[in-house]
Amino acid sequence: MSQVLNGKRVAILAADGFEESELSSPRAALQGQGVETHVITPDGKGIKAWAETDWGDTYEADKALSSANASDYHALLLPGGLFNPDSLRTNDDALAFVKAFFQAGKPVAAICHAPWVLINAEVVNGRRMTSVPSVAQDLRNAGAKWVDEAVVVDNGLVTSRTPKDLDAFNAKLLEELSEGRHEGQHA
Numbered sequence: 001m002s003q004v005l006n007g008k009r010v011a012i013l014a015a016d017g018f019e020e021s022e023l024s025s026p027r028a029a030l031q032g033q034g035v036e037t038h039v040i041t042p043d044g045k046g047i048k049a050w051a052e053t054d055w056g057d058t059y060e061a062d063k064a065l066s067s068a069n070a071s072d073y074h075a076l077l078l079p080g081g082l083f084n085p086d087s088l089r090t091n092d093d094a095l096a097f098v099k100a101f102f103q104a105g106k107p108v109a110a111i112c113h114a115p116w117v118l119i120n121a122e123v124v125n126g127r128r129m130t131s132v133p134s135v136a137q138d139l140r141n142a143g144a145k146w147v148d149e150a151v152v153v154d155n156g157l158v159t160s161r162t163p164k165d166l167d168a169f170n171a172k173l174l175e176e177l178s179e180g181r182h183e184g185q186h187a
Contacts, residue, residue: 004178006034011073013040013065013094013117017083020049020056021163022111026077029170035177038062038073042091050081052163065093070100075177080112080132089120099123102187107176109158111169115139118157123187128154130161155184 044064125143
């Protein structure tokens, strides 16, 4: 698969308080297949991880959201955590950036609490999805069909529940990225 993915670029949109494994594990899986990844933060500064029960490492940003363009990337990764998606879902620039991937039919992968961002971007209605259980009702209220499965794929939209699902999440992210644009992916 690595030949198919060489030259692909994935944007990783995150803010302080992202769940560390939900950024580091997918990024390692992507980079292991020759994919270039860019960590994009609201202000272009480093972001502090949450590592299960306490603050983790600081991750350097590759770009500020204001200088990032969805057309430069083949897919979008949204790590979860509690603080990160709660911050991003109220950031109009982040929501516009996310929505641009859906409008272009590009794969988007969101795990844990990250579907909160997708709800506020208004891209979940009618979609089959999963998340951490505490976000299930929010997804249902926004019109998504929530299921309790390790990973769910719906026309280029990849969702998972928690870090214990990362192996399945990473595999589906790579698969969707290799497939490219999805006609059923929509805003």
